[in-house]
Amino acid sequence: MMNAVAGPIPPFETFYELHAPEVLRFLRGKVGRDRADDAFQETFLRALKAYGRLRHGEHLRAWVLTIATRVAVDTHRRTRETPGELPETEHVDATPAYADLGELTDGLPAKERAAVVLRYGYDLDYRQIAAALGSSPDAARQAASSGVRRLRAERRRQP
Amino acid sequence: MTVPTDLDRRFRESAARSGLLDAGFDVVETPLGELLVAATERGLLRISFDPEPEAELEHLMRIAGPRVLRAPGAVDAVRRELDEYFDHRRQRFDLTLDLRGTTAFTQAVLDELARVPYGQTATYAELAARSGRPKAARAVGMVMNRNPVPIVLPCHRIVGSSGDLVGYGGGLERKEALLRLEGVTF
Numbered sequence: 001m002m003n004a005v006a007g008p009i010p011p012f013e014t015f016y017e018l019h020a021p022e023v024l025r026f027l028r029g030k031v032g033r034d035r036a037d038d039a040f041q042e043t044f045l046r047a048l049k050a051y052g053r054l055r056h057g058e059h060l061r062a063w064v065l066t067i068a069t070r071v072a073v074d075t076h077r078r079t080r081e082t083p084g085e086l087p088e089t090e091h092v093d094a095t096p097a098y099a100d101l102g103e104l105t106d107g108l109p110a111k112e113r114a115a116v117v118l119r120y121g122y123d124l125d126y127r128q129i130a131a132a133l134g135s136s137p138d139a140a141r142q143a144a145s146s147g148v149r150r151l152r153a154e155r156r157r158q159p
Numbered sequence: 160m161t162v163p164t165d166l167d168r169r170f171r172e173s174a175a176r177s178g179l180l181d182a183g184f185d186v187v188e189t190p191l192g193e194l195l196v197a198a199t200e201r202g203l204l205r206i207s208f209d210p211e212p213e214a215e216l217e218h219l220m221r222i223a224g225p226r227v228l229r230a231p232g233a234v235d236a237v238r239r240e241l242d243e244y245f246d247h248r249r250q251r252f253d254l255t256l257d258l259r260g261t262t263a264f265t266q267a268v269l270d271e272l273a274r275v276p277y278g279q280t281a282t283y284a285e286l287a288a289r290s291g292r293p294k295a296a297r298a299v300g301m302v303m304n305r306n307p308v309p310i311v312l313p314c315h316r317i318v319g320s321s322g323d324l325v326g327y328g329g330g331l332e333r334k335e336a337l338l339r340l341e342g343v344t345f
Contacts, residue, residue: 011216011227012180016170020162040162041170048179051226 009057016044019064026065026132030072039075043068059110062133066114104151111135112147119144175232181224183233186210190245190340191333194310196234199223202255203237206308208329222260241310245340250277252311261307267291268302275316278341282320304328310337318345 023043028036046067105113114133118124129140175183182204184197193210197219204223207215219227236254243249271289275281283296303314309329315337319325327334338345
């Protein structure tokens with residue numbers, strides 16, 4: 001099996017069973033117990049949707065925590081918006097809220113993206129990020145900074 | 160910490176309804192023991208006498224794709240028809256089948272197999288002849304042995320030319336039990 005080295009993709013059931021408890025714990029921390037159940041559902045449905053496009057089974061933990069992070073961001077955004085408020089486009093010029101980091105980092109490799117979102121979106125320190133990504137603090141720092149470098153390069157390429 | 164049962168069930172239900180699964184499976188209780196049953200949007204994909212999901216997951220993934228999840232809702236229709244069959248309330252299955260990946264010969268043999276009526280038997284040689292390959296009794300035996308959906312496609316009704324049961328992927332005692340259930344004497 002050639003792709004055994006690259007880390008084959010496990011059946012979704014295996015992936016879900018392995019990461020569900022941690023994702024739920026993570027979401028409870030981010031959005032609170034009351035809203036964590038819905039966020040949990042949303043996270044794994046998004047993961048399910050994207051799962052068929054995965055090319056290898058590496059960093060799945062970081063990958064799903066990144067999705068969970070984005071769902072938490074969306075949950076916060078929804079709660080802040082109440083009917084009658086100005087539409088969101090009104091504050092496009094404001095400093096990107098961590099909500100926007102999700103989209104900005106779409107093109108990054110999973111690990112870098114997770115590191116960037118967790119560092120600059122959630123202000124986690126590198127020790128916490130390392131724990132979330134299953135790597136060392138140094139590796140987390142490296143992933144975040146290479147993610148940022150990549151984003152800058154990306155921005156320069158855009159007209 | 161584990162995920163609360165309710166939340167887990169809710170996710171699995173939504174997943175089954177979402178149309179995103181390559182295959183949904185569950186373990187179904189029957190008088191023959193637990194069966195692992197898997198279905199896709201197209202129909203029944205697999206029935207296995209080995210109810211150990213670990214062993215089956217990789218196989219399901221190879222035939223259907225990686226989005227394989229235990230989702231009881233995905234196999235409700237199969238569970239219902241199996242219950243009725245074991246309860247003597249059903250002699251024909253109305254399930255659509257998803258037999259992807261089968262060769263033309265296998266498909267022809269399985270089509271003929273589906274026509275062997277409840278409570279009757281046919282021999283491997285007869286089934287070979289009906290499939291248009293009269294000399295292929297041994298190959299028919301192989302097809303029976305690898306039947307992806309036993310019980311529903313009744314390979315238990317196929318016996319040796321002298322009438323002995325010969326073999327069964329799920330074990331001979333299960334073949335006997337199924338034939339006895341259908342009132343076949345042997």
